[in-house]
């Protein structure tokens with residue numbers, strides 16, 4: 001059942017973090033195999049975003065270890081971790097508001113440019129080649145995400161759903177091995193959310209990237225994730241296939257209970 | 265061929281500058297020529313700060329300190345070694361760039377207000393060091409510098425500096441700088457070392473401030489520490505903010521206007537700082553993004569096809 005440890009892409013080993021007196025995440029184990037589409041669900045405030053911030057180095061775990069591709073990430077700076085192949089989106093969208101849609105994607109391709117700053121300043125041949133390649137790849141990516149027609153608009157002019165798609169495209173432009181998506185369907189209507197989930201699955205299949213997906217609406221993830229971890233008050237209360245999760249009494253209590261409360 | 269257009273424009277501009285210098289400047293009003301030269305070196309300082317403050321979003325309040333480093337390095341070197349002033353001007357720029365690296369490396373890791381305080385402090389410290397260094401003339405000033413700053417040399421530097429900054433802005437690095445300004449956390453999430461990017465902007469900005477400072481020394485044949493006090497730094501910030509953060513041509517226009525105005529209207533000169541405050545307040549009320557916002561002159565006029573963006 002358990003994958004051998006050397007085939008794990010991401011391995012959270014009894015990870016925990018304390019903010020003052022609050023244990024936002026405790027004793028958390030998540031193991032991802034390459035090519036997975038794994039869901040991380042749980043009610044609001046469960047600690048899901050904190051898990052992303054722990055993986056990407058924004059927070060440093062106070063307990064446990066996080067391995068990516070066989071070596072520890074703990075203590076590395078966020079840009080180093082991203083460089084190792086982890087891309088992400090943010091629950092509160094973080095686009096470059098003063099830049100155009102295509103520039104948002106081009107920034108992410110910065111590390112693909114072969115030329116130095118001097119070659120840019122002196123406009124050497126390599127600068128022009130880099131810019132041509134970056135432009136071609138950014139255009140392709142925008143086309144894939146249905147954003148080509150708005151490529152030259154300011155990023156802040158996009159409607160909400162398109163902003164979320166642009167953030168995913170931007171993260172993919174770094175060519176990550178693992179993509180972390182924080183509530184990509186938040187604020188969308190059910191039909192938009194459905195389309196987005198199909199897009200997420202398609203991204204996993206055609207970009208060969210592994211995905212860890214946060215969502216707090218259960219039905220949205222049930223349809224596409226192969227495995228799901230359920231978080232409640234910072235601890236994992238269940239892990240398994242969507243079917244197993246759906247029938248887990250603890251999940252129903254913690255999760256659907258909260259939903260019923262919210263409705264009622 | 266299209267790629268070479270901007271060099272052609274620069275070459276034509278420089279040729280025109282030297283032609284003016286040879287055939288027009290000798291017959292023109294000395295006072296006006298002086299103002300035009302002042303505009304030139306202020307533009308060099310402004311374009312460096314536009315990169316740091318406008319495009320990278322780093323609030324530096326010590327730009328005049330880098331001008332001082334460049335001015336005194338270039339001046340002292342020319343005075344004590346006899347090296348040609350135009351060579352020591354470039355060395356002055358490099359000295360300022362080095363100072364930018366030393367100040368920037370530790371302080372750019374931190375955010376916002378901290379940088380403003382550190383750079384303001386740096387500006388003050390530089391002044392105190394100069395005042396207490398006999399080799400640099402101390403408070404009495406460094407005098408007897410060669411007179412080498414002319415209309416032509418100044419404006420040749422302006423064209424080279426403008427082209428340099430423009431090419432930085434329209435490059436992968438330039439995109440990263442604007443990304444840092446817009447959202448540093450997101451930039452880091454793309455695997456980009458934002459501290460490194462900010463230091464690069466800071467060093468480039470300091471280099472052009474240093475060149476500007478050096479030109480001042482060789483214009484007046486003298487240098488005084490009081491010329492590089494923090495009020496000069498604030499003046500430069502006002503030029504960038506009024507011109508538009510995220511624009512290159514906007515701050516250049518504002519820089520030229522704010523240099524010429526007090527010179528042409530002498531009574532205003534004494535109330536310069538008041539003028540800047542009033543202008544900043546008015547601008548905040550009627551046009552909070554500055555004169556051009558984040559646009560360029562070339563976005564507003566149809567030359568864009570030939571000049572490219574960010575002329």
Ligand SMILES: Nc1ncnc2c1ncn2[C@@H]1O[C@H](COP(=O)(O)OP(=O)(O)O)[C@@H](O)[C@H]1O
Pocket residue numbers: 019022024042043044045046047048049050051
């Ligand atoms: N930097 C922080 N300082 C203090 N508390 C935090 C911090 N970040 C998150 N928390 C707390 O951790 C808990 C989990 O938050 P979060 O991970 O955002 O939940 P979720 O994404 O599942 O809705 C919340 O109680 C939140 O207030």
Ligand SMILES: [Mg+2]
Pocket residue numbers: 048049050091
């Ligand atoms: Mg969250």
